[in-house]
Amino acid sequence: MDLPHEPALRAIGTTAADFERDLVSNLYFERGTTMESASTQDVYQSLAVTVRDRLVDRRARTATAHQAANPRCVYYLSAEYMLGRQLRQNLLYTGTEDVARDVLKGLGLSLEEVADYDVEPGLGNGGLGRLAACLLDALATADIPAVGYGIRYDLGLFRQTIVDGAQVERPDDWAFDGSPWEFPQQDDRQPVGFYGRVVEVAGRRRWIPEETVLGEPSHLLVPGYGTQTVNIVRLWRARADSDAFDLADFAAGRSAEAVQEVVRSENISKVLYPADSTEFGRELRLKQQYFLVSCAVWDIVRRFHLRNSDWAAFADKNVIQLNDTHPALAVPELMRLLIDEYELDWDTAWSITRGTFAYTCHTLLPEALETWPVALFERLLPRHLEIVYAINQAHLDEIESRFPGDVELRRRLSLIQEEPERRVRMAHLAVVGSHAVNGVAGLHTRLLTETTLADFARLWPDRFRNVTNGISPRRFVRLANPRLAALISEQLGGDGWLTDLGRLAALAPLADDADFQRRWRAVKRDNKLDLAGYARAATGVRIDPDALVDVHVKRFHEYKRQLLKLLHVVTLHDRLRADPRTDVPRTVVFAGKAAPGYHAVKRIIQLINAVAAVVNADPAVAGRLRVVFLPDYNVSRAELIVPAADLSEQISLAGKEASGTGNMKLALNGAVTIGTLDGANIELRERVGADNFFLFGLDAAQAAEMRRGDYRPGELARADPELAAALDAIAGGRYGAGFGDVLDSVLGRDEYLTVADYRSYLDAQDAVAAAWSDPDRWTRMSILNAASCGFFSADRTVADYRDRIWRADPVRVPPR
Known part of the structure; x- marks a missing residue:
């Protein structure tokens, strides 16, 4: 007998009735239960399979198209x-998000309640x-x-x-x-x-x-x-x-x-x-x-x-x-x-x-x-x-x-x-x-060819090329920040920007529009309320949605300089105890994991939590400074933190970060960056404009020169009264005893030049506070950051790989 060209597939309809029929069928045949006796876990599994079936249909046609081509x-x-x-993404990509929401509502459930079971x-x-x-x-x-x-x-x-x-x-x-x-x-x-x-x-x-x-x-x-x-x-x-x-x-x-x-x-x-x-x-x-x-x-x-x-x-x-x-x-x-x-x-x-x-x-x-x-x-x-x-x-x-x-x-x-x-x-x-070697940001690729892999670049100069990293706007705006996505789509007349991120440039003329600024701030505040609810449940710390949300979220490593941020927190604590008007109300959010064997940065995590406990209990700074460490950082946590962030900390020592993608995610969601000339920060600053980026610190060449020279961090630290006071507060046990080993890393070799960049960093943070004190100015900076991030789409990154390295042509998959 003749076999069909495509496998026989179950009927997959597109209406709400079709979707509900398939959901109930999967509940019955896949989970062996009915709506009357099903748990929410049962409903989640059945909903996932119902959505997955629609992707399986596309996958079968994709395989057929690839086989033919x-x-x-x-x-x-x-x-x-x-x-x-996966659930929310796959609902979006199959166009079934609204249908699923309506069907679940008819069954007495919310999509959010069911989606919580997605792991x-x-x-x-x-x-x-x-x-x-x-x-x-x-x-x-x-x-x-x-x-x-x-x-x-x-x-x-x-x-x-x-x-x-x-x-x-x-x-x-x-x-x-x-x-x-x-x-x-x-x-x-x-x-x-x-x-x-x-x-x-x-x-x-x-x-x-x-x-x-x-x-x-x-x-x-x-x-x-x-x-x-x-x-x-x-x-x-x-x-x-x-x-x-x-x-x-x-x-x-x-x-x-x-x-x-x-x-x-x-x-x-x-x-x-x-x-x-x-x-x-x-x-x-x-x-x-x-x-x-x-x-x-x-x-x-x-x-x-x-x-x-x-x-x-x-x-x-x-x-x-x-x-x-x-x-x-x-x-x-x-x-x-x-x-x-x-x-x-x-x-x-x-x-x-x-x-x-x-x-x-x-x-x-x-x-x-x-x-x-x-x-x-x-x-x-x-x-x-x-x-x-x-x-x-x-x-x-x-x-x-x-x-x-x-x-x-x-x-x-x-x-x-x-x-x-x-x-x-x-x-x-x-x-x-x-046959091809690439770095992942302009500075990174240049340093690869000049330092780390310089001899290979001399041997095969044509083999090296740059492809700057990018991120998915579908994941990190549409899914993570639906309020902002809706506002952008309304202003741009549709969601075509999700696959052509350069269209965000059309938001730039709205940066000074009072009504748009108001709506932009409202989105950010609602996102902060979401983060505050989670932080309160997870840690007990209250986040003020009207305070500056200052975030340092990424993998823990000494070169990423979480310790520099923490020294700023201790200095702020000292300043605010002396004069509550010193800084704007601020909540500092840390998140990230340390490798199990990386004891030095695990100690920094412990010190962060020790500082947070004292600061958050100090009535002298109540309402002015809060510190929270959110545990178990992953994509799901990022989807909560990134939309709520006002200030993005990208403070690695220049010449150490290959690219970074957290800097892109945060800027795309309207956070303003404070950072060094490191990794993709350079390209980010070029695109958002120097006036919309808080720059500090040594550049890569200066950092390399200082490391080669007679650098004495202990002497430099003692010469700065505020840094000396911060270090003395930690050494003296204000935040608990036993953190001498953490201080030794700063006062000894100081591999990542924390002391060298401290004063420049504090000066930049003072500029942050001044800008935050002017809501219209800050909102303008926030809008221009998002509007300037079109380059940092993963779609552009893939196009660069395709043109410069892969030479792979698209294969269109016909609709069913």
């Missing part, structure tokens, strides 16, 4: 994806993962065929709680109740090997792994906005082989021994970024990285062979983007498959590999440019080390041919660091194995 596909490899909650997937930590999510969204919106590859972490990073002021990590069992958005594919498991030996077979090298785990895929749907395209993010979970459970040990009462191989295998995908302070943790991290790339590269090759047979077309049909160094092992893994499994010659395999990969470097920090001990690498991945050595030899031969006798250059560019310990340099491997 056989296009060049973008494969995005990332250790993190911070996707955020954010625990697949990321910070800007790296959120960028990945924004780019996948923009890829689908641009109709570009793409697949994201990542790890399906059982427990994510961690759920942050605060106990006695200190960060405590709890498991983030995000899928405990099951995720209605996830499609497990147990029949597509892929074996992944570790350890073992390399043997010679018929003149070819072959790896015989000693240990094998199974990579079990599942996928989440990634719809485009205003289009029929639905791409996927494919996530891999480590599973033990069925023989790993030892029945004999179990029968003998040795239950722990019986499951130790199962636990060993499944630990690989248990948590994001296992602590690398122990040998076990370091080995687990390297295992995790290879597990991801082994599964992904195998899947990419499989997909290629579904439509193609000629290896010469591989690099034309596939581009693999490495999101930082975590997936750099994909380079030797693809080489291994090509030369060992498919028996291509070395030169052909290398040409294919280099033509396929592109690498995004997200850091300038030396410690973030990963290296792995050769001994660990050899024990875990012996064949891959041989391939790395071979790549390195050819690489060093090329350097010698172009720069004969330059031994020092060969040493600096080698994939192998020789001293003090032999280590494999993963960033070097990614650069050598890619």
Whole structure:
């Protein structure tokens, strides 16, 4: 019999009656219950499946269109994806938000009540993962065929709680109740090997792994906005082989021994970024990285062979983007498959590999440019080390041919660091194995080519290019700030700006319009009331919706200088105790997580909470200063904080932040930035105008010069009476005893020049207070910030990647 071209799909109607019928049907058939006995969790799961069905329909048509077009596909490899909650986004992208609201109302429920059951997937930590999510969204919106590859972490990073002021990590069992958005594919498991030996077979090298785990895929749907395209993010979970459970040990009462191989295998995908302070943790991290790339590269090759047979077309049909160094092992893994499994010659395999990969470097920090001990690498991945050595030899031969006798250059560019310990340099491997390398902001790319990767830029200047990061306006305005989105759409005559963010420039002429300013302020105040309600419930701290909301929200790291902000808080506390008129009413909001093993910044979190406790209880500053630390920062928390923010703290030491995306999200929602000339702050300031940005501090060149010179932070701190007083207040126990170690980081080496930038920062904060005292001026600045952020759309970022690196054409998916 003739089979239909498309799979038979259940009827998916577009009316409220159709939607209600499908919801009740899913409640009955998927949850096994009825409306009379259903819990709210049942209704949430059924609603999610009802929305998901509409995306599945689009996904089927997307796959059919891609199969017919056989296009060049973008494969995005990332250790993190911070996707955020899925229900509200998918309601928006399927155009069913109003219908769902009406149907639930008829059933006696609110959409907000049901949406509270939606759980954010625990697949990321910070800007790296959120960028990945924004780019996948923009890829689908641009109709570009793409697949994201990542790890399906059982427990994510961690759920942050605060106990006695200190960060405590709890498991983030995000899928405990099951995720209605996830499609497990147990029949597509892929074996992944570790350890073992390399043997010679018929003149070819072959790896015989000693240990094998199974990579079990599942996928989440990634719809485009205003289009029929639905791409996927494919996530891999480590599973033990069925023989790993030892029945004999179990029968003998040795239950722990019986499951130790199962636990060993499944630990690989248990948590994001296992602590690398122990040998076990370091080995687990390297295992995790290879597990991801082994599964992904195998899947990419499989997909290629579904439509193609000629290896010469591989690099034309596939581009693999490495999101930082975590997936750099994909380079030797693809080489291994090509030369060992498919028996291509070395030169052909290398040409294919280099033509396929592109690498995004997200850091300038030396410690973030990963290296792995050769001994660990050899024990875990012996064949891959041989391939790395071979790549390195050819690489060093090329350097010698172009720069004969330059031994020092060969040493600096080698994939192998020789001293003090032999280590494999993963960033070097990614650069050598890619045809394109990009930074993520103008300054970052320049510093990459002038400092961090300067020798490579000298060797291959045409390989380096800039692609400034961007964010999704659908997620961070339409979903996070619906009041502002409605106001913008009303003024611009529709929501076309959601896919063409440059249209926001039309708001600029309204910056001085009194009525528009009033409405703009009303939106911001309502958003502050939402944040105040959450903060009160979560921490007990009251936020005044009429006070300046001053936010420092991001991953905790010393270079991001949460400590500089805290020293400003302590100085304000001193000033206000002396004179309540010193500053405007202000609420300072901190949020962010510290890596479990990063004890220095965990101590800063503890000090923040200690300062907050004293300040918030001090009647001398009541109504003038509040400090709140909101725990467990993630996309959902950002969606509360970002719309309510008045002042955006982007105060990292110049030359340390690659780009930042929090600065973009906050400015797009009308926050005014106080910041250094670091990362994308430079481009942000250029676009919003110097008069609408509070600049302070050393620039990158000045900071580098000061670090090279005779910098004495202790002497400088004592020479500034207010800084000395703030440090003495902390040292003297005003905020609790035992924070000497935190002060040592400032008064000792002061790696991130907190003392050097302190006075300039306070002067800029005084300018902030003056501007806030003039509501019309501040509102004008706020409007102009949002109106000037069109450049920072992820849609523009994807267009830049497409034109400069990927060369991937869109494939239009026809409507059903």
